[in-house]
Amino acid sequence: MSNRGDREDGDRAGGRSGKPLRGRAGRMKNGRGSGRASTGMVRLWGRHAVEAALKNPNRSHRKLWATREGVESLDGELPSDFPVEWAQPADLARLVARDAPHQGLVLECAPLDDIFIDDVLEGDPSRPVVVLDQVTDPHNVGAIMRSAAAFNACAIVTQDRHAPPESGTLAKSASGALEILPWVRVVNLARALEEIAEAGYWRIGLDGEATTTLGEALPTGPVALVLGAEGDGMRHNIVQHCDAIAKLPISEAMESLNVSNAAAIALYAAATRPL
Numbered sequence: 001m002s003n004r005g006d007r008e009d010g011d012r013a014g015g016r017s018g019k020p021l022r023g024r025a026g027r028m029k030n031g032r033g034s035g036r037a038s039t040g041m042v043r044l045w046g047r048h049a050v051e052a053a054l055k056n057p058n059r060s061h062r063k064l065w066a067t068r069e070g071v072e073s074l075d076g077e078l079p080s081d082f083p084v085e086w087a088q089p090a091d092l093a094r095l096v097a098r099d100a101p102h103q104g105l106v107l108e109c110a111p112l113d114d115i116f117i118d119d120v121l122e123g124d125p126s127r128p129v130v131v132l133d134q135v136t137d138p139h140n141v142g143a144i145m146r147s148a149a150a151f152n153a154c155a156i157v158t159q160d161r162h163a164p165p166e167s168g169t170l171a172k173s174a175s176g177a178l179e180i181l182p183w184v185r186v187v188n189l190a191r192a193l194e195e196i197a198e199a200g201y202w203r204i205g206l207d208g209e210a211t212t213t214l215g216e217a218l219p220t221g222p223v224a225l226v227l228g229a230e231g232d233g234m235r236h237n238i239v240q241h242c243d244a245i246a247k248l249p250i251s252e253a254m255e256s257l258n259v260s261n262a263a264a265i266a267l268y269a270a271a272t273r274p275l
Helices: 047-055 068-072 089-093 138-150 168-174 189-198 236-240 259-272
Strands: 042-045 061-066 084-086 105-109 129-133 155-159 183-186 202-206 223-228 244-246
Touching: 042 047, 042 168, 047 061, 047 105, 047 168, 061 068, 061 089, 129 138, 129 189, 129 259, 138 155, 138 168, 138 259, 155 189, 183 189, 189 202, 189 223, 189 236, 223 259
Parallel strands: 061 084, 129 155, 129 223, 155 183, 202 223, 202 244
Antiparallel strands: 042 105, 061 105
16 A cells, blocks of 8 residues: 555545455464454445455455445545445544545454554564553544554553454554554553563653653663553553653753654654664
8 A cells, every 4th residue: 555644535546456455364474362442343434434344354344335435535446246235424424523525535444453562573673563552532542552653662452451452543644554564462461561572672652740861771682562551551560560761852941742652752752762
C-alpha cells in the first residue's frame, strides 16, 4: 500500500493500482489463543481500515456492504466472487456507530488471531515495543497503533481485561495499522514486562513527574516504552517493573499530553536515537 498517512481520510493518492484485493483469507499460521476480548465477527468501516483489512492475508472476511463510490475508492480490485451487498450511505450509517464516517464501506470480518509475546520480540534495537497499562479509550489505542506502525515498532502490548477490544472505532483511529502491527493481549502485564526484560529490552516508563528525560534514559539497545492511562498513569506494580522512569521535556505551561501524543513523541525519540 502507498504511504498516505498524512492525508485526510477522504483524499486519494493517485489512481487505482489494479492489483486484486484479497478475498476470503486464511488465518495466522501460528495463532494461539490468549483471550482476545473481541469474539464473533468484527465490523470495520472507513476506507483506510477496510482497505487494509481486505489486503491482510491473516484476516477472514465475511461480507462487504458498500456504495459504488466506496468500492471505486479502494486501491485494488475486489475478486469477482467477493460477497458485496450494495447499499446507500443512509443504509450503511445504520450498520456502524452513530455519526461514524464510513466513507461508503462497511466490512464484516473475523477478529485477528491472538499472538503470544514471544512471537514478536525480535531484539532489534531499531524496533521498540509499546506497552500500554490500562489505556482504555479505543481512539487513543488506535492512534497509538498508527504511530507505532509509522515508527516501525515491532508490537503493541496491552492487558486483556483493561484495554478496548478490536472494533471499528479502534480500526478507524488506527487508519490501517491494526492490520500490520502485531497486537499482543496478555492476562498479566507485569509478567509480560518480565518476559520483555528477559528478551533483552530496556523498559522505560513515561511519567511526567520523573526527573530524567526520555532522551537521557534511552539506551542504544532494544527498548520497551511503557505508558499508563491518562489521569492515573502507570500502576505502582508496573512502575516497579520498569528499568527507568522518564518524562518528555514539555513546557511547564502544560501539565501533560494526551497519551497518544506522548506515545508518538516517544516513538520518534526512539527511532532517531543513535544505535
